Amino acid sequence: MKRLLLLAALWLSGYSAWAGQTIALLPVIETSAAIPEALLDDTINLAFANTYRFTLIKPAQPKALLNKLKFPQTELLKADPAAVALVGKQAGADMVALVSVHHSISKTMHVAPSALVLTGMLAFSVNVYWDYPSLLTADMVLVDVNTGQVSDNIHVNDTYKNMMTNAAINESLEKFQVTLQREIADRYPLSAHIVKVRSAGEYLFDINACQAKEIGNKMIVYNDGKNSVDPVSGKVTKGERVILGVGKITQISGDIAVLEASGLDGAVEPGKTLVTPKL
16 A cells, blocks of 8 residues: 555656656566566656656556557567657657566575473474565666667666565565665766856756765766667667766756866766765
8 A cells, every 4th residue: 555655656746857858667577477567667666766767657547558559468578679669659759668577486495403402302393484585577668769779778686575465465575665766766867967167177966866964975077979770689778978087076056066077187077977976
């Protein structure tokens, strides 16, 4: 219930609405039928929303959109990216996420010897118990609506001790959400454009765009490299960052932060050069 209320609040408040790209999250494919799809949908939606990287779009009649792809649901990740892009365009999104989750359970035997004292004699007994660790695996394909190409593939898996009860499933999904969240955040680091060169060695940027909230935070200053397209797979590969230097926030006024960085004169271009928190 807590997860449902939180997700509803995110949609109603337009959570992450200031983020860069809009993304349509199509219903999650659950290949093992062991976990309710609604719970998995909530997990994936919250993972994306809590990264602050995207504005989430909830497509109207998502099942109908899936049917338009005319692909078996279990093989949806192999659907034609161009067809997926058309679905995203209809939903008004910049990107579309196709997500498949698999849940498998293994059985592990544990043997624990224990000592007993019987009428002056030391005897041993063996306690045997079973554990049922669960492996959750998520595969995501992200499609760029503008290019009609796959822009990223994300694979995440994690093992949980026990998912045999509803309470254990909810607890494990909350942990899995955090794992997904971190992976997405690593793939799409928060960045803000330099909006103005205030003076030599001082640069202004929108602090909300990258969530650097404190004076003294260190920031990496960089330019994006050119993207390239894999001639075989058609996947768009992001260009390598060109690191210009590292600076730190010295002032904050409203939404604007002042970044102080030396040795960057002439290399910083407002509207092109970006900053991101140095972790």
